[in-house]
Every structure is written in C-alpha cells, then in structure tokens.
Amino acid sequence: MSALPPTIDDTQIWDAWLSQFKLPILNVCIEAGLFTALSEEALATAELAERLNVDARALSMFLAALCAQGYVEKRLNKWRATSLARTWLHPQGQGYWGQFLSSIDNNQHLRSRLSESLKTGQRPADVDERPSGWEKGSMPQKVAEGIAAFMQAHSQAPALGTARMPEFGELKCLMDVGCGSGVYGIEIARANPALKVVLMDLKEVAAEAAKYVSAAGMEERVSTAGVNMFEEEWPEGPDGHLFCNVFHDWSAETNRTLAKASFDALPSGGRIFLHEILMDDEYTGPFEAAAFSLLMLIGTLGQQYSLAEFKEILESAGFTDVRAARTGGGYYSLVSARKP
Numbered sequence: 001m002s003a004l005p006p007t008i009d010d011t012q013i014w015d016a017w018l019s020q021f022k023l024p025i026l027n028v029c030i031e032a033g034l035f036t037a038l039s040e041e042a043l044a045t046a047e048l049a050e051r052l053n054v055d056a057r058a059l060s061m062f063l064a065a066l067c068a069q070g071y072v073e074k075r076l077n078k079w080r081a082t083s084l085a086r087t088w089l090h091p092q093g094q095g096y097w098g099q100f101l102s103s104i105d106n107n108q109h110l111r112s113r114l115s116e117s118l119k120t121g122q123r124p125a126d127v128d129e130r131p132s133g134w135e136k137g138s139m140p141q142k143v144a145e146g147i148a149a150f151m152q153a154h155s156q157a158p159a160l161g162t163a164r165m166p167e168f169g170e171l172k173c174l175m176d177v178g179c180g181s182g183v184y185g186i187e188i189a190r191a192n193p194a195l196k197v198v199l200m201d202l203k204e205v206a207a208e209a210a211k212y213v214s215a216a217g218m219e220e221r222v223s224t225a226g227v228n229m230f231e232e233e234w235p236e237g238p239d240g241h242l243f244c245n246v247f248h249d250w251s252a253e254t255n256r257t258l259a260k261a262s263f264d265a266l267p268s269g270g271r272i273f274l275h276e277i278l279m280d281d282e283y284t285g286p287f288e289a290a291a292f293s294l295l296m297l298i299g300t301l302g303q304q305y306s307l308a309e310f311k312e313i314l315e316s317a318g319f320t321d322v323r324a325a326r327t328g329g330g331y332y333s334l335v336s337a338r339k340p
C-alpha cells in the first residue's frame, strides 16, 4: 500500500481546478466591454452592470475575481481598471491581448456558460442532474452515489481541518445537515469521542453516507437520517447543526428559511455552524471564493457569501453572537452563531 493518509491542506489541488476559471473570466469580461468602461471612469457595481447590460449580482463575482488578480481595484465603492488592464486588456491599446486570449481559450463550454450567467444572473438552462435532484428532493440511487463520491474528495481535507475546532467538543449531539458522504460528521465524531453525530440528507444520499460510516467503523456514534430539509420535520435532540457547503447552493432568501428551520429545531443555547469559503465583506476577493462563487452561479441557485451576508441571514432567524474563524482546512472558515 503506497497511498498516504489525507492531511488538512489540499490547497494545491483546489488551485489546480479553480485556475480553469482565470482565462474564461478575462475573455468574458473583455467581451462584455468591462475593461473599456472601467478605463474611462470609476463606476459602482450597479452603475457598471447597467452600462454593460449585465446582472449586478453575477458581475460582483467577476469583479471580485478580477480584483484579486490585480486587473481592477475598488476605492470609495467604485471600481476602476488598473494599469495592468489598461495596458494589456484595453481594445484600443497597442498592447491589447484580447484577440490572442480569445483564440487560445479552448474551454468554450465554461466560457459560454459564464457569459450567459453574467447576462442573466442565473445558471444556464442546460444544467446537469445534480442540482435538479436537490430541488426535486429525490434522485436515482446512482446519482446519489456519484454525489457522495464527488463530495468525499472535495471535502476530506476541509473536514479534517474543521474537526479540530474546539467548539464541537462543547456539544452533545451534532447534526450534519446536507451531509453528502458524511465526511464532516465522521471526522468531527472521530476527533470528539463523547460526541454523537446525525448525518442528515435526502434519503438516497443518506443511504450512501451510511456506507461511509460503516467503512469508517463509526456506527456506534454516527447515525443517518433521510430528511428533506425543506419539507420534512427535522430530527429533535441535536444541540448543534452543521451546514458544510450547503448555504452556497441556495439564494439568500432560501437560506433565511433554512436558518429559521434550524433555529426552530435547536434547543435554547444550541449552535449553528456554517462551513464555507467566504467572500470578503468588500467583495474584492479572495480569488478562490470568487471563482468558487462563479461555479455556484453557473451550476446552482447560490453563490459564495461574505461573513456580513451570513450575519444578516442568521440574525434574521434569531441567532446571535455570529462569528467566523479560519479552520486551517484549505480555504475554509467556520461561521458560528447561537440560539439565545
């Protein structure tokens, strides 16, 4: 056996897959006229969206990705093109790279999806089966198996990082809501020997998570529950709810509903945890959050959120004491709040 056990840091792998967004982002923004507009004058996001005839929410994700890479900057709430962009990305400039970048970009699929979503603010109509299964509330077992395997790879290192957080040692029972393969709940249970964990997901995905629990030998303290979080009663008993990469699949409005459902099911003093890659509050980056947000834009109903946005969502449900800490697991942060 030559494989090594996972560590808490797999950021090089994340960088490899997120880097696929760099060229299409530039091409889509050149095509939309963004660098020309921001070379002429400084504009707020809403003003720029109107000028370019694109969706302001989608545009804010592109701007954050551009800003994190040094192509635009934000001052006093207005965006302007930097000298980097004005030198190399302005169609009237002697140094214009646009024609080259457009013809060298082989990822037409990603580019056309990003271009469409920038205009509409929605994911393109040809979305794959995964989100629609989530929205319908059921899916073929084979699709659930694929989701669990996909999420297991995606979440192994962040789960190990999160499991070290001391907050989980203060709980009796944690429910991992929208658990996927269950990797978070399993690792947190492993790190906290007195903790019980319930892995909750749609019934087909919960059945897959049960297989990961038994492969980990954690059946004594980790159970599963097949529950549609939007439509069915939530199991009672847990004093903590954990949502990892769940809020990023949904709109702020749906997240307010989810936060309220969690608030209602928790006892007084109970805790809610969100594990997400956070946008900064100014929406100027970081690149990893902005690129991940663009993935959510073209594939789900959601986006990556900032701590300020999560604070508003959680407080709207009644939670207090909202805070965030980096977990050391890749680019992730743990947002937490308390039911009074």
Ligand SMILES: C[S@@+](CC[C@H](N)C(=O)[O-])C[C@H]1O[C@@H](n2cnc3c(N)ncnc32)[C@H](O)[C@@H]1O
Pocket: 134, 135, 137, 147, 151, 152, 154, 155, 177, 178, 179, 180, 181, 182, 183, 184, 200, 201, 202, 205, 227, 228, 229, 230, 243, 244, 245, 246, 249
């Ligand atoms: C992006 S995945 C996150 C999985 C896991 N938390 C992780 O980070 O590895 C979102 C999860 O939410 C689950 N989900 C979607 N809609 C749901 C619903 N209505 N009720 C319960 N779970 C749902 C999906 O099946 C999926 O496992």
